[in-house]
Amino acid sequence: MKKNLLYQEAVESILSRVQNLQVHNPPLWGQMNATEMLLHVNLCNQEIFDATAPARRTTFKQYLLRIIALYIAPNFKKGIKGDIKKETVGRIAETEFDKQKAQFIELTKRFPQHKSSITLPHIAFGNISTNEWGIALYKHIDHHLRQFGV
Incomplete structure (x- = not known):
């Protein structure tokens, strides 16, 4: 399976895992609870669809970090x-878990249908391609699902 959120197979894998996430899953590391994690991922993913930031100069450090982290x-x-x-x-009450989970599912399902280029510079990797965004998005979500044991 391509671990890239722009591919339907990767989205289905992520969605099957998030179905196992419950409000009281304890984190294996970090301070966020499951609801806060979903909000965090939703904010990051929504930013992709709302992107208006212009490209910036990518530093050599960002370029190296991108190669290491993504590849x-x-x-x-x-x-x-x-x-x-x-x-x-x-920043959010645990009672918002179901709402955040539903938003997570809706946003995640949108990625394979997103046909325009993603031009938002990544905070750590600088200017990255749309394909690299797909890889970064998958790895980010995978990171947080592993954080909660799913």
């Missing part, structure tokens, strides 16, 4: 820091 490392490392604007600890 060499099998998974994203535990405990890596992301965009501070997408931190969700304490």
Whole structure:
């Protein structure tokens, strides 16, 4: 299976795993609860569809990180820091779990049908191709599902 969220097979794999996620699944690492994790992923994924940011200069460090993270490392490392604007600890009640899970499913299903280029620069990898976005999106979601044992 291609581990790229732009492919239907990858989406189906992710969706079958998220069905096993429950509100009280404890995290294996990190501070987010399951609802906060879903909100975090939803914010990141929604940003792809709302992208309006112009391309920026990609640094050599970003280029190297992209190669390692997307093509060499099998998974994203535990405990890596992301965009501070997408931190969700304490920002949502656990009672919103079902709503966040439904939004997660809806957003995830949209990726294979998304035919336009994704031009949003990645916060850690700089300017990346649409295909690389598909890989990064899959690895990001996989990272958080593994965080909750699913």
